[in-house]
Amino acid sequence: MKPCAYHQPVQIPDAAKLLTSIEDSKLLAGGMTLIPTLKQRLANPPALVDLSRLGSLKGISGDGATITIGAMTPHAVVAASKLVQAKIPGLAALASMIGDPAVRSRGTIGGSVANNDPAADYPAGVLGLGATIITSMREIAADEFFLGLFETALEAGEIITAIRFPVPLRAGYAKFKAPASRYALVGVFVAKFADGVRVAVTGAGPGVFRVPPMEAALSLNFDPSAIAAIKIDTDGLTSDIHAEADYRAHLVTVMAKRAGDAALV
Amino acid sequence: MQISFTLNGRPTTVDVEPATLVAELLREQLNLTGTHIGCDTSQCGACVVHLDGLPVKSCTLLAPTLEGATLLTIEGLEGAPGSNRMHPMQEAFREHHGLQCGFCTPGMLMTAVALATEKKDLTEADVRHGLEGNICRCTGYQNIVVSVMAGAAAMNAAKGE
Numbered sequence: 001m002k003p004c005a006y007h008q009p010v011q012i013p014d015a016a017k018l019l020t021s022i023e024d025s026k027l028l029a030g031g032m033t034l035i036p037t038l039k040q041r042l043a044n045p046p047a048l049v050d051l052s053r054l055g056s057l058k059g060i061s062g063d064g065a066t067i068t069i070g071a072m073t074p075h076a077v078v079a080a081s082k083l084v085q086a087k088i089p090g091l092a093a094l095a096s097m098i099g100d101p102a103v104r105s106r107g108t109i110g111g112s113v114a115n116n117d118p119a120a121d122y123p124a125g126v127l128g129l130g131a132t133i134i135t136s137m138r139e140i141a142a143d144e145f146f147l148g149l150f151e152t153a154l155e156a157g158e159i160i161t162a163i164r165f166p167v168p169l170r171a172g173y174a175k176f177k178a179p180a181s182r183y184a185l186v187g188v189f190v191a192k193f194a195d196g197v198r199v200a201v202t203g204a205g206p207g208v209f210r211v212p213p214m215e216a217a218l219s220l221n222f223d224p225s226a227i228a229a230i231k232i233d234t235d236g237l238t239s240d241i242h243a244e245a246d247y248r249a250h251l252v253t254v255m256a257k258r259a260g261d262a263a264l265v
Numbered sequence: 266m267q268i269s270f271t272l273n274g275r276p277t278t279v280d281v282e283p284a285t286l287v288a289e290l291l292r293e294q295l296n297l298t299g300t301h302i303g304c305d306t307s308q309c310g311a312c313v314v315h316l317d318g319l320p321v322k323s324c325t326l327l328a329p330t331l332e333g334a335t336l337l338t339i340e341g342l343e344g345a346p347g348s349n350r351m352h353p354m355q356e357a358f359r360e361h362h363g364l365q366c367g368f369c370t371p372g373m374l375m376t377a378v379a380l381a382t383e384k385k386d387l388t389e390a391d392v393r394h395g396l397e398g399n400i401c402r403c404t405g406y407q408n409i410v411v412s413v414m415a416g417a418a419a420m421n422a423a424k425g426e
Binding site: 001002003004005006008028031032035036038039040048050052076099100101102103105106180181182 | 266282283284285286305306307308310313316319320321322324325326327329330376379380395397398399
């Protein structure tokens, strides 16, 4: 790796200041995407701003109706959290499927959501549950947050501090993973609330997206077999070395059904 | 920058460039070459070490992260104090032919020990899921899985004594 400056602020405003004052500097959370990117020299920031000393960004709390997960909370902690397992088991399951044990020890929810990799798992959970992204400046609804390939609503110098999830009546996640990377070839999160169902898909296109026809069908009757006949248009879906768009479209339906089944367990 | 941490039970202080990977620090500066670098792209798991008890890939970890932490590498694995034996997981790998060329073995062992420490009654499915981040290019995984199951059982038995 190329040498670069390294900062370990202990207060969020200091981190934000470093991020805006040093042009092209990068925030370092768990580093599971950023460090490989630096090693491949796909990025060459003059400075890294390490968020690991910001203790206020870690931890999970709940108030009955919501669960709030600090941005620097690793996947393994979310997967093992009794609170998340009890209130949103589908989200704990999603966290347990990310990468491998070593990745889950280090990778964080905030890093995953801020990076918005088109095949990452968390964006499906965040959009599927209609979560709220809490930043150093404001709160952003998931529906307004994810803007496509690696793009989010985050402004320069804005840092995710936590994600707040509403507790659903039921929720489930299913993914068909790429065997080498264990990223989602297609992953679908299904969540049922008193006012309707949300279905969010990751891996299939350039960014996470919802599937209104499936949401309508499941809102009428939460029977996963009801969506088995709903096909997804291949327009805008990804075709690459791993899978063609029509295969991904097929997988969306299959994974949505499995996520629905998982929600019923 | 100067970093102080506990390495295999010993207080250690090193002077490193912040952009140093822990795998490089271990192998090139501290001469602990048991931690292997296979793919260097975070996929193969040959470089797994324990950071504060959790398995992590040392090729995807920057040295400043170690400040104040406890690091265990393959060199720090050992059997019961005074027994002059290998760690039960290492003995299980030997007993059940859990390795062929041995390149992936340090990472396999560190992941396996973490897995067996985290959960008491491991099923074969748990072991296969838990080894997803460790790649072996020699043998396939059958004997590795058998070894991990046996090593985990031996660790539990040792704890019960």
